[in-house]
Amino acid sequence: MxxxxxxxxxxxxxxxxxxxxxxxxxxxxxxxxxxxxxxxxxxxxxxxxxxxxxxxxxxxxxxxxxxxxxxxxxxxxxxxxxxxxxxxxxxxxxxxxxxxxxxxxxxxxxxxxxxxxKSSDLPGEKKLVGLGVSYCATCDAAFYRERIVAVYGKSREAVEEALILCRFAANVILLCPAPKLSLPEEEMAMLRSAANLEIRYNSRILSVNGQKELESVTLEGSDGQLPVDGLFIYLTGxxxxxxxxxxxxxxxxxxxxxxxxxxxxxxxxxxxxxxxxxxxxxxxxxxxxxxxxxxxxxxxxxxxxxxxxxxxxxxxxxxxx
Ligand SMILES: Cc1cc2nc3c(=O)[nH]c(=O)nc-3n(C[C@H](O)[C@H](O)[C@H](O)COP(=O)(O)OP(=O)(O)OC[C@H]3O[C@@H](n4cnc5c(N)ncnc54)[C@H](O)[C@@H]3O)c2cc1C
The missing domain is CATH 3.50.50.60 (FAD/NAD(P)-binding domain)
Incomplete structure (x- = not known):
């Protein structure tokens, strides 16, 4: 050759x-x-x-x-x-x-x-990729119909992907690791109008948990365990x-x-x-x-x-x- x-x-x-x-x-x-x-x-x-x-x-x-x-x-x-x-x-x-x-x-x-x-390297993340952990709502949102999912990130991409997930999942929890989202007012209004979306600010994931598939994430502080079926991570691009x-x-x-x-x-x-x-x-x-x-x-x-x-x-x- x-x-x-x-x-x-x-x-x-x-x-x-x-x-x-x-x-x-x-x-x-x-x-x-x-x-x-x-x-x-x-x-x-x-x-x-x-x-x-x-x-x-x-x-x-x-x-x-x-x-x-x-x-x-x-x-x-x-x-x-x-x-x-x-x-x-x-x-x-x-x-x-x-x-x-x-x-x-x-x-x-x-x-x-x-x-x-770029790997975000949360403890437990790697072994659950494809088993509840995803990086692409456009690709995987339809697998989470009527389920509970979390989106982790503060970027515009994280917000857009959360809105895609709102069309499928029963509940979407946007875990924003910062005190606020820096978005134009019209995009914030879109977020507020999504009935099945909850935004939690200053929310940081300590670990991603599950044996054969994702079961929960552990959050910093008093929030403790959050049971979820899906976790979409947009921390690093x-x-x-x-x-x-x-x-x-x-x-x-x-x-x-x-x-x-x-x-x-x-x-x-x-x-x-x-x-x-x-x-x-x-x-x-x-x-x-x-x-x-x-x-x-x-x-x-x-x-x-x-x-x-x-x-x-x-x-x-x-x-x-
Ligand atoms: C978890 C996940 C789920 C996804 N789900 C979907 C979906 O449902 N539908 C959809 O349409 N898209 C999906 N995507 C997106 C899709 O997979 C990508 O857009 C697509 O694979 C990009 O194709 P590519 O050929 O450019 O790169 P890749 O698929 O990344 O292929 C690049 C190849 O180059 C090789 N390579 C890299 N460096 C070198 C080197 N130095 N020498 C030799 N080889 C090298 C790699 O090993 C790899 O085989 C998903 C992506 C991810 C990560």
């Missing part, structure tokens, strides 16, 4: 990277996907996905990833388990260096390493996974990778897609669409700037390079 020159190396095998791989390999581009560990990505961590179009069953995130990978492999993509540590994105042949001291070369790169939540980029590509002032309308980074032939692009809305269907676009623009680049070719006809030897 190491001596070959690939048309495309995709870094990250989540929904963005695997969707890109489906398109590049089906376009008969020699494609290598390097992924350090699917369980470490956001979709790999998701307990249950019920909103991915075309999949009416509720699947575990890993099951959905496996389906995407199978599809890409069926068209000829190769997957490699390794961690990318550095890039040389310049020139017509780009180099990718991995932790196993290997070097891979390609004419184009698609970066899709996602965005990691998330940041794009860019550690392997070093100074090789341009970042914006807020530390996000710069891309243009065609998902091209500051280096020609290097594209990026998915949650690593500092997205406001993080959903598998959105990043899959971006992976598709990055793949089509990589194909366009390889064909000397011709219009993206989106309708590939199946052929008898599809998947063979």
């Amino acid at each position: 190491q001596n070959e020159l690939y048309d495309v190396i995709i870094i990250g095998g989540g929904p963005a990277g695997s969707s890109a791989a489906i398109y590049t390999s089906r376009a008969r581009l020699k494609t290598l996907v390097i992924d350090k560990d699917p369980h470490a990505g956001a979709l790999g961590m998701a307990h249950a996905i019920a909103n991915y179009p075309g999949i009416p069953e509720t699947l575990g995130g890993m099951e959905l990833l496996e389906l995407m990978k199978r599809q890409a492999v069926s068209f000829g993509a190769r997957y490699l388990r390794d961690k990318v540590t550095a890039l040389d994105p310049n020139g017509p042949e780009k180099s990718v260096f991995t932790v196993s001291a290997s070097m891979y070369r390609a004419k184009t790169l698609i970066l899709a390493t996602g965005s990691m939540g 998330s940041s794009p996974v860019l550690d392997f980029i070093g100074g090789s590509l341009e970042l914006s002032q807020c530390g996000c990778l710069k891309v243009d309308r065609e998902f091209t980074t500051s280096a020609p032939g290097v594209f990026a897609a998915g949650d690593m692009l500092c997205k406001e809305i993080k959903q598998a269907v959105i990043v899959a669409g971006e992976g598709c676009q990055a793949a089509l623009y990589a194909d366009k680049y390889l064909r000397g700037g011709l219009k993206p070719k989106s309708d590939y006809k199946a052929t008898a030897n599809e998947g063979r390079h």
Whole structure:
């Protein structure tokens, strides 16, 4: 694998990277996907996905990833388990260096390493992720119909997610660790009008409790134990996974990778897609669409700037390079 020159190396095998791989390999581009560990990505961590179009069953995130990978492999993509540590994105042949001291070369790169939540590390939190602890109401609110849930945080995101949960849960308790929420008056009015929402200020969680699933949280001071079925945590936000980029590509002032309308980074032939692009809305269907676009623009680049070719006809030897 190491001596070959690939048309495309995709870094990250989540929904963005695997969707890109489906398109590049089906376009008969020699494609290598390097992924350090699917369980470490956001979709790999998701307990249950019920909103991915075309999949009416509720699947575990890993099951959905496996389906995407199978599809890409069926068209000829190769997957490699390794961690990318550095890039040389310049020139017509780009180099990718991995932790196993290997070097891979390609004419184009698609970066899709996602965005990691900064762990809030409450005692008991980690072992209950997916068993009552969540970080995404858009993803999981529907699993909490008529249940009691707490939202922990003081950011605008925490408030918006609490309002989403109010549409499903019987009661939503917003545990705000500060003396007040700094929001415009119209948003505070929306909060006050939600009949099933209670806000507790200066409320800090000491531990997250439960054996097989979440049972309660322990609050600081006299509030003690609060029994809840769900806990949505929005304390720290998330940041794009860019550690392997070093100074090789341009970042914006807020530390996000710069891309243009065609998902091209500051280096020609290097594209990026998915949650690593500092997205406001993080959903598998959105990043899959971006992976598709990055793949089509990589194909366009390889064909000397011709219009993206989106309708590939199946052929008898599809998947063979
Ligand atoms: C708990 C949870 C529940 C969710 N539920 C839903 C839901 O119900 N519906 C929905 O649509 N969305 C859901 N999401 C959001 C969705 O999972 C993400 O938006 C999506 O997975 C982002 O895709 P991505 O490909 O950009 O990144 P990821 O899925 O994070 O994949 C990135 C991949 O890159 C790999 N990688 C990272 N660094 C390197 C490196 N240096 N070298 C090699 N590989 C690397 C990672 O191991 C990972 O496999 C959920 C997210 C979470 C965390």
